[in-house]
Amino acid sequence: MTAPAKVPHSTTPAETTWEGLLSTALVGTARRPPPPSLALDFAVGPDASEDAAALLLTEAAVLSAYRRAGRLPGEAPRNLPAPAVPDDRPSCSTTAVEVLELSLSGQVPIPGGVALLAGQWLEAAARVDCRIPARLLPRLLELGSINPGLQAALRTVVGSRGRWLAGFHDRWGWAGGEPVEDLEAATPRFPVAPRAERPAILEAVRRADTTRGRDLLASTWTSDPAAERAALLAVLAVELSDGDEPFLEAALDDRSAGVRQVAVDLLARLPASRRAARMAERLRALVRRGDGPLSFAPLEELDAPGRRDGINDAAPAGIGVLAWRLTQLVAGTPLSFWPDELGLAPAETVELAAADGARARSSVPRSPLLLGLESAILAQSHRADTAWAVALFAHRPSAALIATMPPGLAAEQLIGLLGRGLSPAPPVAELFAACPGPWPEPLGRAVLDRYRQLGVKATLELQAALPVLAARLDPSALPLVETWGIALTDDQGLRRRVQTLGHALSLRAVIQREFPS
Amino acid sequence: MTEVMGGTRWTVDDVLKLAPDGSSAGAARRLSLSPVWSQAGSSGSLLWGKCQGSAREPYQVTIDLNEPSFRCTCPSRKHPCKHGLALLLLWAEGDGSVAEEARPADFAAEWVQRLAAGPPGAAGAAREAAPPDPEAQAKRLAQRIETMSAGIDEFERWLFDLVRLGLATARHQPFAFWDAAAARLVDAQMPGLAERVRAIPGLIHAAAGDWADRLLAELARGYLAVSAWRRRDVLPDDVLADLRVVLGWSRRVDEVLDRGERVTDRWAVVGLAREEDDRLQSQRTWLFGQTTGRVAMILDFAAAGASLAVAEVLGSLVEAEVALYPGSEPRRALFTGDRSVVGSTNELPAADVGAGLDQVATWLAANPFADRFPLALAGVVPVVDASRRLVVEPGGAALPLAAGSDWLTLLALSGAEPVDLFAEWNGFVLTPLSVRAEGVLVSL
Numbered sequence: 010m011t012a013p014a015k016v017p018h019s020t021t022p023a024e025t026t027w028e029g030l031l032s033t034a035l036v037g038t039a040r041r042p043p044p045p046s047l048a049l050d051f052a053v054g055p056d057a058s059e060d061a062a063a064l065l066l067t068e069a070a071v072l073s074a075y076r077r078a079g080r081l082p083g084e085a086p087r088n089l090p091a092p093a094v095p096d097d098r099p100s101c102s103t104t105a106v107e108v109l110e111l112s113l114s115g116q117v118p119i120p121g122g123v124a125l126l127a128g129q130w131l132e133a134a135a136r137v138d139c140r141i142p143a144r145l146l147p148r149l150l151e152l153g154s155i156n157p158g159l160q161a162a163l164r165t166v167v168g169s170r171g172r173w174l175a176g177f178h179d180r181w182g183w184a185g186g187e188p189v190e191d192l193e194a195a196t197p198r199f200p201v202a203p204r205a206e207r208p209a210i211l212e213a214v215r216r217a218d219t220t221r222g223r224d225l226l227a228s229t230w231t232s233d234p235a236a237e238r239a240a241l242l243a244v245l246a247v248e249l250s251d252g253d254e255p256f257l258e259a260a261l262d263d264r265s266a267g268v269r270q271v272a273v274d275l276l277a278r279l280p281a282s283r284r285a286a287r288m289a290e291r292l293r294a295l296v297r298r299g300d301g302p303l304s305f306a307p308l309e310e311l312d313a314p315g316r317r318d319g320i321n322d323a324a325p326a327g328i329g330v331l332a333w334r335l336t337q338l339v340a341g342t343p344l345s346f347w348p349d350e351l352g353l354a355p356a357e358t359v360e361l362a363a364a365d366g367a368r369a370r371s372s373v374p375r376s377p378l379l380l381g382l383e384s385a386i387l388a389q390s391h392r393a394d395t396a397w398a399v400a401l402f403a404h405r406p407s408a409a410l411i412a413t414m415p416p417g418l419a420a421e422q423l424i425g426l427l428g429r430g431l432s433p434a435p436p437v438a439e440l441f442a443a444c445p446g447p448w449p450e451p452l453g454r455a456v457l458d459r460y461r462q463l464g465v466k467a468t469l470e471l472q473a474a475l476p477v478l479a480a481r482l483d484p485s486a487l488p489l490v491e492t493w494g495i496a497l498t499d500d501q502g503l504r505r506r507v508q509t510l511g512h513a514l515s516l517r518a519v520i521q522r523e524f525p526s
Numbered sequence: 527m528t529e530v531m532g533g534t535r536w537t538v539d540d541v542l543k544l545a546p547d548g549s550s551a552g553a554a555r556r557l558s559l560s561p562v563w564s565q566a567g568s569s570g571s572l573l574w575g576k577c578q579g580s581a582r583e584p585y586q587v588t589i590d591l592n593e594p595s596f597r598c599t600c601p602s603r604k605h606p607c608k609h610g611l612a613l614l615l616l617w618a619e620g621d622g623s624v625a626e627e628a629r630p631a632d633f634a635a636e637w638v639q640r641l642a643a644g645p646p647g648a649a650g651a652a653r654e655a656a657p658p659d660p661e662a663q664a665k666r667l668a669q670r671i672e673t674m675s676a677g678i679d680e681f682e683r684w685l686f687d688l689v690r691l692g693l694a695t696a697r698h699q700p701f702a703f704w705d706a707a708a709a710r711l712v713d714a715q716m717p718g719l720a721e722r723v724r725a726i727p728g729l730i731h732a733a734a735g736d737w738a739d740r741l742l743a744e745l746a747r748g749y750l751a752v753s754a755w756r757r758r759d760v761l762p763d764d765v766l767a768d769l770r771v772v773l774g775w776s777r778r779v780d781e782v783l784d785r786g787e788r789v790t791d792r793w794a795v796v797g798l799a800r801e802e803d804d805r806l807q808s809q810r811t812w813l814f815g816q817t818t819g820r821v822a823m824i825l826d827f828a829a830a831g832a833s834l835a836v837a838e839v840l841g842s843l844v845e846a847e848v849a850l851y852p853g854s855e856p857r858r859a860l861f862t863g864d865r866s867v868v869g870s871t872n873e874l875p876a877a878d879v880g881a882g883l884d885q886v887a888t889w890l891a892a893n894p895f896a897d898r899f900p901l902a903l904a905g906v907v908p909v910v911d912a913s914r915r916l917v918v919e920p921g922g923a924a925l926p927l928a929a930g931s932d933w934l935t936l937l938a939l940s941g942a943e944p945v946d947l948f949a950e951w952n953g954f955v956l957t958p959l960s961v962r963a964e965g966v967l968v969s970l
Contacts, residue, residue, distance in 0.1 A: 034742050037692030062686040067753070069746035074894040077743075077953040078887040082879050082925050085918035086911040093941035144968050146938040174938050177910070 027072050030065055038062045093173035098140040105134070105523035106142060108516055113148055119513045120506070121476030124156045126516055129480065131162040133524035138165060146171050154180045192217055200229050204237060211244045219248045223256060235265035242271045249275060254282045261317050273319030277388045280343035284318050288341035291315065293350065295338075303353075303361040303378065307331040308338065332377040339381025344393045356400040358382065363404055379405075387413060402426075408436075411443035419444040420452040427455045433466050438473035446481030453486040461493055465500070479510055484518035487511060536591075536618045538829060543776075544594070545611055546604045546712045547721060548806040554611035555806075555829055558619070566616060567627040573617050574634035575624065577609045587613045588634040597637050603709035670715060674755070674773070677714020681707075682752045685745055693738050701727050718774025719751060732929055733954075740954070750894060764892070767853035772895045777851060782860055786849035789859075791815035793822070793846060794871050795838040797900065797948040797959035798969055802830060809834050812900050812948070812959070813844070813859070814875050821900055822848055822859035840960055841967040843869040854893035856900055872967045874960070876904035876946040879923035886951060901951040905944035908936045917947060917956060928955040932970045939963040 029044030038061040101109075111117060112126035119126050131149075134141070141149070146167055153163040160183050163171075167184055175185035195210050202210055215222025226241055233241065242260060245253050253275070260272035261284070276284045297304040311320060311334065318341065324333035347358040362378040383405070386397045390413035402410045402422050411419045423444055431437060441456060448456075456478065460471050482490070494507040545551035557577065564584065566575035571591040576584040585600040587609045596610035606614075617624040630638070684707055688696045704726050711720035726744060733740040754761060754769045761769070770777070797812035811824040826834045838844060846865030851858040877885075882901045889899055906917040908927070915933050918924040927933060939945060939961045946962040958970050 031738055031742055034689055034693050035738055036694065037690050039690040040692065060686065062689040063749075065689055066685060066746050066749035069742050070750040070753070070894075073743040073746050074750075074890060078890040080883065080953065082883060082923035083916070085916075085920060085922055085924045086909060089907060089909055089918070089920060090942045092943050142968075143938045143941065143963065144935055147932075147934040170938065170941050173941060174934070177937055178934065 026068070027076060030069050030072065033065060034069070038065055043068070094169040096140050096168040096170050098138055098168060101134060101137075101139045101141055102523050104519065105130070105139075106145075108519050108523070109141070109145065112516065113145075113152070117512050117516070118509045119516075120479040120509055121513070124152065124159065125476055125480055126513060126520075127152060128156070128159050128162070129517055130520050131159055131166050133520050133526070135162040135165040136526060137524045140168055141166060143170055146174050150175060150178070150181045150184055153184060157183075160184070192221075196225060199225055207237065208240050208244050211241055212247055215244055215247045219250060220252065222247075223253060227256065235267060238263070238265060239267040239271050242268055242275075245275055249278060251279060251281050254279055258283055261319075269319070274388075276319075277341055277384075278391070280345065280389050280392055285341060285343050287314070287318055288338055289343060289346050289350075292338045292342050292346065295335075296351070303351075303358075303365060305335055305378075308334045328377065328380075336377040336381040336384075339378055340384040340388070342385065344385055344389055344397055355394060355396040356403075359397075359400040359404050386410070390414075406440060408439040408443035411440055416445050417449070420449050424452055424455050427459055431459075433463050433470045435470050435473040437470050438477050441474060441481065442477045444481065447483035448481050448486075450483065450485070453482050454489065456482075457486065457489050457493060461496070465503075468503075471503075471506075475506060475510055479513035479517075482510075482514060484514045484521055487514045487518065490514060536614065538615060538618055538832070539827070541611060541614045541618050542806065542827060542829060544606060544614070545806070546606070546717050547724075548803040548808075550604055550606075550608050550611060551806040551829070552803065553608040554615055557608055557612035558615035563613075563616065563623065565631055566613065566624045567631060568617060568624050569627050569630050572630050572634055572638065573613055573624060574631045575613045575616070577612070579609070585609050586633045588637045589614060590638070604712055673715055674775075677711060677716055678752055678755045680710060680714070681716075681719065681748065685749050685752070688745060693741050696741065697730055697737065699727075715775070716773045718772055719748065721774065722748065722772075736954075747895060763852060764854050767851070768893045768895055771853060779860060782849050782851055783862060786851060786860070788847055788849055788862065789815065789818060789820060789822070790847040791818050791820070792868065793844045793848070794873070794875075795840055795842045795844060796874055796902065797950075798838070798840055799950060799957070799959050806830065807832075807834065810950075811838055813848070814902075816843070819875075821856040822850065823856060823900070824848075824861065825858055839867075839870075840969045841870045841872060842867045843871055854896070855889055872962060872965055874902045874904075874946045874948050874962050874967070876902040876948075876962075879903055879906070879919055879925060882951075886953070890953075897952050899951045899953075901949050901956065903947045903949065906947050907942055907944050908933070908940055909942070917949075917958075920944065925951070925956050926954070928952075928957040931957050935970055936961060939968060 026044060033041050033043050043061055043065045109127065109130050112119070112130060113123060115123050127149075149163060149167060150171060153160045164184055167175075172185055175181035175183075192214055195214060199207060199210050199214075211222060211225060214225050223245065226245070230238065242257075245257070257272045257276050257279075260268055261276075263269050263272070273284075276282045279285065291308065292305070295305040295308060297306055308315075308331065311322065320334060320337050320341075322330050322333065324330050328336070344355075347353045347355070351358075353361070359379075359382065362376060362382050365376040365378050383401060386393070386401050387409055390398060395414060395418055398410050398414055399418070399422065406422075406426055411422065414422065423440065426440075444452070456474075460467055460474070463470075490507060490511045494504055494511060497504040497507060541554075542551045545554065562578045562584075564576045564578070566573075568574075573587075573589040573591065575587050577587055578584045579600060581600075583599075585598055587599075588597045589595070589610055594614075596606040598607050598609045600607055600609055602608070613624070629635070704723055708720040708724040711717070711723060722744065726741065729740050729744060730737045751769065751772050754765070755773070758766060758769070793813040793815055795811060796814045797810075799810040799812075801808050807828055807830055809826045811826070813822045813824065814820075815822070828834045844865050845868045847862045848859040849862050851860075882903060886899045886901065889896060903917065903919075903925075906919055908915070908917050910916070911924075915927040915931075916924045917927060917936075927936075936947075936958055940963055943963075947958050948960045949956045949958040951957075960970060961968050
């Protein structure tokens with residue numbers, strides 16, 4: 010029996026006899042005779058049969074019925090688990106719950122699958138911070154285990170009951186534990202917390218108070234091992250500011266190469282840093298005036314201060330060492346260098362850098378100048394004129410650039426790009442994906458027009474783009490999508506896929522309505 | 527199933543009810559949808575067709591709808607085999623793939639002639655569709671009893687062998703060993719017993735440290751059925767009815783409707799248990815009578831994808847008359863006619879563990895074969911104690927949960943606070959079906 014019976018086995022004749030029957034049955038009546046009969050007046054029995062097997066089975070039949078009928082429950086353990094902290098948030102609307110269940114069921118085919126719609130639902134619910142029915146918690150925790158991208162929203166949505174429940178399943182550890190809401194409690198825990206948890210604690214403190222986050226990092230800095238130092242220093246990327254510069258500048262002298270690399274990468278985002286000034290200084294000395302508009306002498310000597318600032322000779326394949334040094338100098342120099350010192354506007358600079366590439370040997374895809382400029386524009390995007398991103402995008406559109414732009418500008422740039430004509434290729438979907446949704450109406454229209462006009466020529470691209478459209482189009486674009494679907498009379502496969510896009514938008518419209526922002 | 531004459535189309539459900547087990551039904555459903563059929567036709571009460579199976583030659587399948595009786599050249603032990611069921615399904619669908627023809631195919635005609643020539647229960651395609659012939663019925667009954675008695679004798683020898691050689695030996699028998707014994711029981715028209723034998727390897731596996739205990743109890747129960755069958759002439763009707771359920775000798779719906787006890791009440795739907803294997807789904811709907819306090823269980827089958835005839839919503843109050851199957855409480859039932867949903871409830875007829883187990887003991891005293899009891903427990907908490915999953919009354923009794931139960935949802939709903947629970951109890955472990963948490967009834 011799985012549960013201990015209240016009555017000790019040995020005291021009841023039924024149990025004694027049952028154990029006897031069992032030990033005979035185990036080895037077989039051919040080897041051991043059954044124990045003496047209970048001598049009960051059995052209602053059923055072998056007809057004067059002397060067969061030991063018959064006798065044993067008859068007694069076992071009666072006794073097992075006795076035992077089952079007389080079975081006593083086990084005793085509750087003394088220590089019951091602590092109940093979950095009550096979740097007193099208001100509950101989500103019934104309609105919202107129905108949409109979530111429909112999304113989770115996978116019954117409505119949606120481009121991007123269950124995770125896409127559920128993700129939109131969870132983000133909206135996390136913003137409103139409402140409670141979901143407890144019965145859905147296991148499915149949501151499971152969903153989060155498969156899709157780490159949903160975990161942030163889920164940690165809020167599942168609430169105290171979900172965090173409590175996560176403790177009962179190995180795979181749900183990510184949702185367990187108290188959120189670092191209480192900074193006063195988190196701070197003393199930081200030095201002693203497990204290695205994996207420390208960046209999360211630091212990040213929470215950093216988000217709440219940037220200076221306090223940096224001070225917390227500094228408090229254990231000298232005693233932390235190198236690998237932990239690198240992981241913790243990387244947390245300064247959250248709300249990075251010029252206030253962090255002294256700490257990062259000092260980290261350039263760290264014993265660990267990993268830590269130094271993190272410091273270099275973060276300093277590259279701070280054009281007002283001392284490192285940026287030193288890089289500009291080096292570049293200034295190399296300018297060849299009067300030798301074309303944009304010409305530099307090679308950096309022949311890489312000295313110790315240069316190495317301290319992160320310049321290295323580990324050139325990627327196809328790029329010479331001297332060219333690579335120039336690339337790194339340009340990448341580390343503030344973008345203001347070009348207009349202030351050379352009188353070049355962003356668009357001119359990009360154009361000249363690109364032309365330099367065209368002049369260069371064909372084996373190099375882009376000039377060292379353009380490579381360096383590109384990484385400077387990406388790194389300094391938050392602190393530089395958006396004209397830089399726009400200028401580079403006109404020359405070399407990339408998803409990374411779109412992602413650095415404010416949403417309105419990104420949409421505008423994409424519309425412009427579509428207007429100039431763009432041959433279909435799956436990576437185009439990545440450009441669209443980089444522009445946050447819900448898209449303004451003109452962008453939605455422009456993208457849908459693209460696919461309507463290109464038709465089968467864009468089949469591959471559309472395959473990649475459908476989940477993006479399902480996630481980013483404004484639900485108000487539904488009529489456009491439906492018109493498109495209806496027009497597709499001779500391509501049933503595509504028509505079905507466009508219909509699934511329509512389903513996604515209809516459901517998102519409900520989500521938008523149920524969680525007004 | 528309605529009494530079928532040649533020419534009256536059967537429904538898919540009628541066909542599936544003939545399946546010896548769920549996996550046959552599922553396999554038949556798949557076969558009926560596959561392009562493996564050729565020369566399918568019908569004439570009068572005769573159906574025939576050729577089915578390309580794993581053998582070189584296609585299997586020849588013939589069915590006489592009057593019995594119905596099946597013949598197939600496949601080696602399957604099951605009767606009817608999946609090919610026979612699939613052909614019947616094809617025909618029942620009525621989409622024309624089984625064409626009406628003037629003359630049966632040669633192999634079908636040959637079988638009919640052989641049947642007509644043979645002595646027992648000869649049924650031929652030529653026989654006129656006639657009202658049930660009492661004499662023929664009595665003959666069929668006698669034949670069935672004879673088949674079953676022979677099967678019971680063989681089953682008894684099999685049980686004796688197991689006990690002589692010892693359970694330690696039986697434990698290591700492969701699945702095929704139990705499956706073969708089950709197949710012989712199916713041949714002997716005792717599919718219920720067969721199902722229990724086929725479940726034994728799973729039982730041994732799931733019960734882990736308890737396996738010997740559970741195996742002996744299961745074999746002993748089988749032997750109880752053997753003894754009861756031998757004494758069937760002196761058993762009271764209720765006990766006989768319970769025995770028929772164990773053996774798997776099913777009752778016709780019209781028989782229950784004609785002779786079953788009728789109870790009218792406002793029934794609360796307190797638990798739904800769905801099972802789906804392969805292509806067949808079954809559902810047990812547990813009803814609790816608000817006025818009479820009686821418990822009834824509606825059992826339904828349907829092909830996967832099809833909707834169940836009785837798909838009540840948990841918590842509904844249904845005003846209806848039911849006809850109870852013969853046998854001991856708690857009894858299976860059928861809705862006799864119209865039913866209307868007149869409201870809903872969030873309550874369970876819950877009691878404490880002690881009272882629930884007392885009720886189970888009473889039921890068991892009347893029917894020692896029973897192995898599924900409804901149990902509504904008040905104020906219990908799901909806990910895990912040294913890796914055992916339990917529901918407990920705080921400071922009181924504890925019952926273990928079945929391995930397959932939806933433990934995490936139960937935990938999520940309770941949050942370690944007491945909840946009311948409706949479950950099926952098999953005498954060893956509990957399978958929760960519904961929970962009342964924070965005033966709301968939720969299906970698990």
